Amino acid sequence: MENFTFYSPTYFAFGKDTENQAGQLVKKFGGTKVLIHYGGGSVIRSGLLDRVKKSLENENIPYIELGGVKPNPRSGLVYEGIELCRKEGVDFILAVGGGSSIDSSKAIAAGVVYDGDFWDFYSGKPIENALPVGTVLTISAAGSEGSPDSVITKEEGMFKRGASGDAIRPKFSILNPALTMTLPAYQTACGVTDIMAHLYERYLTNTKEVEVTDRLIEALLLTMKKEGARAVFEPENYDARANVMWAGMMGHNHSCGVGRSQDWRSHCIEHELSALYDCAHGAGLAIVMPAVFRYSLKHDVMRFAQVAVRVWGCEMNFQDPEKTALEGIDAFQKFLISIGMPSTFADIGAKEEDIPKLVDVLCHGDGRDGTIYGFVDVNEEDCTNIYKMML
């Protein structure tokens, strides 16, 4: 195991009706003027936004609003939010929504207290200061409610890039599984896929002797296999939603990924798909992951065999472990298809003729050096091959 630091100081209020604690929690963490940042229709229609506002009013905390966050959140709205916060003297950002609203809130929070262009943070500059952020989560997927990470798409060039820093970890996150019960099956399944991707990205490691984190990741994958499917097919099953929600947080607050190298190539390779075609991130991942895994299989057959046996219930083929390894990837892909996820380029409207463009932006966009680093480093030719495996 490698040396590491771990720090996860987010306060979680988990369970029914917890959104009514928003005002008290903003007060607890020092907010006196709030920007409520959200997407659109559903948080308004469901009455959630009103309940959150009521909770702030009960604590006499003034607020302003900025809606309109889109999936794969854009830099334009971040610039707008930064301006607005400065003008209005906002000192706390409250995200109401899923990963997109939270990531956009984190970007605004970092940008408000920074003199330069906030995009610097998404080009590699570490985030050291930010306004405090709180969240009211409505989708189990991104894990942003417990992570120091944010992903934003820059409109010029359609680069989708990530930034990170303890300063943008939410001070609190309100997790009410009931808020996710109205999510359509497709969006639920996209979230399930994203959570499983966070787990696989950590699982694919070159660090030896990491039994504790291997086992924790497998535990969360097993949970998603059972409860993720149940959340898709029984949308109003509170317990299934609750198990998925905690698994999503635990899978991405880094506690199960400490002390080991990680992969994250699937996320990089997917980001170009959702940037170009504006598909759901989870749907893109469902197509990308099996291709990346099959392409990387020979790098460490036993690692893929281990997850096949321990998570997917495959029987170990001691004569030919590669068969077991492949069987595990097949089982994962079948699972994704069974919950309604796509499996080919055509399913998300992606086109073979775009592959050169995808590979170019992936490998050279925004200052990249031609290689995507991870479990196995891959170059332009590899990435072309990987995209072709998705046809």
Added chain:
Amino acid sequence: MENFTFYSPTYFAFGKDTENQAGQLVKKFGGTKVLIHYGGGSVIRSGLLDRVKKSLENENIPYIELGGVKPNPRSGLVYEGIELCRKEGVDFILAVGGGSSIDSSKAIAAGVVYDGDFWDFYSGKPIENALPVGTVLTISAAGSEGSPDSVITKEEGMFKRGASGDAIRPKFSILNPALTMTLPAYQTACGVTDIMAHLYERYLTNTKEVEVTDRLIEALLLTMKKEGARAVFEPENYDARANVMWAGMMGHNHSCGVGRSQDWRSHCIEHELSALYDCAHGAGLAIVMPAVFRYSLKHDVMRFAQVAVRVWGCEMNFQDPEKTALEGIDAFQKFLISIGMPSTFADIGAKEEDIPKLVDVLCHGDGRDGTIYGFVDVNEEDCTNIYKMML
């Protein structure tokens, strides 16, 4: 799943040589005058105490020392520590050692800022304020490095009782697995047993639909089964020590026990053994747990069968699940014996004729009402039967 809150803001510095960061971390968390609180011989002999002092000196942080913490730490030294801190104007407590040093430090930290008798907190009063505490861990066992809990023995009456509160969660914990490599096999095995006990106490729940926490607990039990044994038999295996150390923290910072009722009867029943005979807490637990489990088996056969199959590799007996359940308890006890733990009263010098006294203090000491609450509530007769099963 039940509603819950989760808050674990401890900063962990994990890995080789991390004890040299003690001074920087005390400074980061605002300490300007430190009490270093520790046990005895080994932290001095190994040079660890000197390295920690050096690290404080490098940051120009003045310190005083209080050694002499014993296993099953006593109230007398806590009173002494509180006096000393007040006299010397200490504003940060740095525990160097295992659970005993950490728990004693937490008690001092809470007592210094409290006008009454610190024992009030160990009689049920919640801890709301305390001096900040940091830790340099030398034994993987108690999990106190990441928990809001502390257990102290009151000399008058030999009551062993716990207190809890977010205020006594360590601000930082330094976890260097190499510091545990000189621990004798017996102490290592006691720690392994304690960690597994924390997991079983959470596993035995009456809450339904808790797949995510079930799976996480099983993941940590599986880790301990492999890496715990390896740490005992290959004491200088850094990776085994590292896996055990992170499993011990994760198993007790509550992330795998949220939203579910828990048991903790084995800890209560054991506390009377270590209070009366001053045996190691882990050794006491090794004797107590199999008895408590067998006594509670019929309350939820399928729960015991589940852990038997998922952790102990037993084959499910679909005709007679109770057989599988019992087989799992037997396998756990065999494991404990295999790492050198005791299995009977005689092994720790406990005596049958003391049972009435043990039961009386257990069920009525320090204001208890005659019942020990948990997975199954047990009365005096039950506790007598359980102690007798250990003969």
